[in-house]
Amino acid sequence: MVQLIVGVKGEGKTKKLLDYVHEAVKTANGNLVYLDKSSRNI
Known part of the structure; x- marks a missing residue:
């Protein structure tokens, strides 16, 4: 299963993830x- 979490900046995507x-x-x-795509850690 693949889930995409998309939206504009400030919508809380990282928190949802x-x-x-x-x-x-x-x-x-x-x-x-x-x-x-980023090499940064969350």
Whole structure:
């Protein structure tokens, strides 16, 4: 499954991403992969 989180600056995309990741880590039965065009860490 691929999910895109898109929107204009200031819409809270990073917060949504981190909330989703924290929930997925709790329930995942496999690997989680995060792809980003930036080399910066969140």
